[in-house]
Amino acid sequence: MTTTLDITPLRSLVAIAGSGGFHRAAATLHLTQSAVSQHVRKLEQATGHRLVERIGRQTRFTSDGERLLAEARRILAAHDDAVRLFEAGTSRTLTIGASEHAAEMLLPEISAALHESHPEQPVRFRLDRTANVQQAFAAGAVDLVVLAEVGEAPPAERSRLRLTWYAAPDFAVDAPGPLQVIAFDEPCMLRAPTFDTLGAAGIDYDVVAEVSFLSGGHSATRAGLGVILLPTLDRAPEGLQEVSALPEPPPARMVVRAAPDVPRAAARAVTSAVRRAMRG
Numbered sequence: 001m002t003t004t005l006d007i008t009p010l011r012s013l014v015a016i017a018g019s020g021g022f023h024r025a026a027a028t029l030h031l032t033q034s035a036v037s038q039h040v041r042k043l044e045q046a047t048g049h050r051l052v053e054r055i056g057r058q059t060r061f062t063s064d065g066e067r068l069l070a071e072a073r074r075i076l077a078a079h080d081d082a083v084r085l086f087e088a089g090t091s092r093t094l095t096i097g098a099s100e101h102a103a104e105m106l107l108p109e110i111s112a113a114l115h116e117s118h119p120e121q122p123v124r125f126r127l128d129r130t131a132n133v134q135q136a137f138a139a140g141a142v143d144l145v146v147l148a149e150v151g152e153a154p155p156a157e158r159s160r161l162r163l164t165w166y167a168a169p170d171f172a173v174d175a176p177g178p179l180q181v182i183a184f185d186e187p188c189m190l191r192a193p194t195f196d197t198l199g200a201a202g203i204d205y206d207v208v209a210e211v212s213f214l215s216g217g218h219s220a221t222r223a224g225l226g227v228i229l230l231p232t233l234d235r236a237p238e239g240l241q242e243v244s245a246l247p248e249p250p251p252a253r254m255v256v257r258a259a260p261d262v263p264r265a266a267a268r269a270v271t272s273a274v275r276r277a278m279r280g
Contacts, residue, residue, distance in 0.1 A: 003046050007079055009039035010072040015139040016040070016052065017069055021059045024135055043068065076140070080261075093122040094266060097133040097142035100214040101231045102254060105161075106146060106277050113273035118266055129213070131187040137257065144258040144270060148231045150193055153253040159278040160233050163193060163249035166240040168224040173245050178204040180226030182217060185210045193249050194229045201247040233277070254278055 015025035016036065026033040044051050051065035061069060094114075098107065107125070114123055126133070126142055136142045153159040167173065171180075179198065184190050198205050209220045221228045222239040231252050236242055254274055258267040 005043065005046055005072075005075070007076070009043045010075055011140075012036045012039035013043060013051070013065075013069060013072050014076060015135075015141075016059060017061065024132075025139070027132065027135075029139065029141065080140070093124050094144065094262070095124045095126060095142045096270070097126045097128065097136050097145040099130040099133055099147045100127060101130075101148045102146045103127045104214065105231075105233055106254070106274055109273040109277045110146065110270055113269045114266065117269040118263075121266065129187075130189050137259070140259070143262045144256065144267060146254065146256050146270065146274060148189065149253055149255055150189055150250055151253050152251045153278070159253060161231060161252050161254055161278055163190070163229055163252045164232050164236075165227050165243040165246045165249070166221055166230055166236060167227045167243050168222055168239070169241050171224050171227065171243075173227065173243055178206040179246075180208045181205045182209045182211065182220045182226045182228040183207050184217060185212055190229050190231075197229075197247050197249045203247070 012025060012029060012031070012035075015029050016022060022033050022036050022040075026036045029036070040052055047064065047068060049064035049068075050062050051068055053060055053062055096110065098110075103125070107127075111123070111125075114121060126136060128136070130147055133142065133145050133147060137145045148161070150163075153161070173179065181194065181198070183194055195205075208226045211217045211220055217228050217230070218237055218240070220226070221237075227243055227246065229249055230237065256267070256271045256274055258270075
């Protein structure tokens with residue numbers, strides 16, 4: 001047998017499946033899109049089969065691609081397990097992914113908890129949009145994720161986290177005409193509750209600004225362009241004030257997810273830190 005399936009192209013194949021396309025896979029793996037495409041071509045040359053096909057803007061695995069994807073996941077799991085055997089004495093770096101909203105509220109608590117419980121454990125944080133963090137977790141690029149989600153927290157986990165409308169202090173919510181709204185562009189967990197909450201209340205609105213990152217949302221709102229929906233604990237972002245005249249958004253919760261190979265003690269430390277912050 002002369003065919004060789006290299007680990008790096010197989011990892012790109014799994015990332016494409018986990019993130020939903022070449023562009024997002026490249027971002028997750030910190031590669032160029034052309035490099036990811038080249039990896040797929042290399043696998044296709046090695047197997048002699050078409051693995052991935054594009055239909056419009058969508059990426060779809062062929063039947064042969066699905067077969068190789070299943071094998072790739074097993075190969076990567078075995079490879080990574082073997083690597084971890086030799087990392088056991090060197091304290092491999094624990095990579096924590098957090099959405100921007102979670103990072104703004106919880107990073108100090110998480111960092112302090114890990115420093116206290118695992119002072120010798122190297123830790124690296126990856127802060128990004130929720131969708132990107134989820135994709136990185138699915139592709140195995142991060143070990144543990146902390147994310148804000150729409151939904152009620154479990155009864156046993158009392159939480160101060162809530163979705164709140166904010167605006168600049170001088171912004172007139174009751175001005176004539178449609179409500180001016182600042183929204184995060186797709187994909188974002190805040191987009192649907194923003195529009196659904198206003199729509200259910202029969203409030204006409206115009207999206208006057210779309211932003212990709214939290215800093216842009218803060219800047220546009222402080223500039224008085226409109227209102228924005230944000231997850232918060234107990235304080236407003238600097239330069240903004242809560243808008244109580246608008247309808248109440250749905251509940252929100254903070255979740256922690258860890259890969260199976262993450263040390264349980266480290267996962268418990270992060271989870272406990274998040275729960276303490278949520279309870280106040």
